[in-house]
Amino acid sequence: MPIRIELDVMLARRKVTSKQLAEAVGITPVNLSILKTGKARAIRLSTLAAICRVLDCQPGDVLRYEPGEDFDPEDG
Amino acid sequence: MDKLYSVSWRMRCLFLVLAVLVPPIRMVGWAYYEPSLPQTMLVFGPGVRFHLNGLWALMVTGQRLDDVHGMLTAGQHFALVLTAGLPAGVSSYAFVLLAQLFGFYARAQVFTIDTVHIIRRLGWALVTMALVAPLYSFASTAIASWTAALGVSRAEVGFEAGDLTTLIGGVIVLVMAWVMNEARRLQDEVNLTI
Numbered sequence: 001m002p003i004r005i006e007l008d009v010m011l012a013r014r015k016v017t018s019k020q021l022a023e024a025v026g027i028t029p030v031n032l033s034i035l036k037t038g039k040a041r042a043i044r045l046s047t048l049a050a051i052c053r054v055l056d057c058q059p060g061d062v063l064r065y066e067p068g069e070d071f072d073p074e075d076g
Numbered sequence: 077m078d079k080l081y082s083v084s085w086r087m088r089c090l091f092l093v094l095a096v097l098v099p100p101i102r103m104v105g106w107a108y109y110e111p112s113l114p115q116t117m118l119v120f121g122p123g124v125r126f127h128l129n130g131l132w133a134l135m136v137t138g139q140r141l142d143d144v145h146g147m148l149t150a151g152q153h154f155a156l157v158l159t160a161g162l163p164a165g166v167s168s169y170a171f172v173l174l175a176q177l178f179g180f181y182a183r184a185q186v187f188t189i190d191t192v193h194i195i196r197r198l199g200w201a202l203v204t205m206a207l208v209a210p211l212y213s214f215a216s217t218a219i220a221s222w223t224a225a226l227g228v229s230r231a232e233v234g235f236e237a238g239d240l241t242t243l244i245g246g247v248i249v250l251v252m253a254w255v256m257n258e259a260r261r262l263q264d265e266v267n268l269t270i
Contacts, residue, residue, distance in 0.1 A: 027270060031270045032270075034268060034270060035270050039268060040269070040270050041264065041265050041268040041269060042265065042268070042269040042270075043269070043270050044269065044270065047270050
């Protein structure tokens, strides 16, 4: 997936743990891990908005575009 | 979930047993099958004959040979055993695939890329079985009649209704594999949308 969600920097800056972020956003720690490891296929705007609210940041602070990453043709 | 596990495990064991048993049964059947005798008759020795009917006949020989005159020689039996190895091998491969598939079902892995690949390979195995059938009928009829007099020996190339059914079934299974793959991708999209 060319779009990567990078939470580690903002988590460190705001001194928030992954578990606290997951609870505050309303997702499970497993789903947060899926986001952090780049396995997510899509993120709801509501989830992104909640992350930005909790971490007091802009979407661009946690989203990064990396061109050139290949899609798995099996996954479309 | 327990029922899924128990049913899937039993089916897996059944298909593993069939994968192991069907090829030797088929090949041994051809070692003793005398197509010139009425119905499906296995001749194990002088006065030792065993008649099979229905599903047993189909499982042992897979194909009837008509218009064969006289008992087959040992060489013919041996050649028929070897040619029976081809469809028996494909059948065994299909049973192994089914055993693998139900192994995944027993672990509650139903719509995964592995099960899709297995179903796709199963579809191709069925298509292969149907396309190999004419070759098999050609070889077996030629072998069964190679000791016959000139003008009587023959080789048949047949594509029967059962082969057409197998071919259509194989194509349908391939389409089902494609549908399952699409369903798997949709499910992944849902599961991996946070």
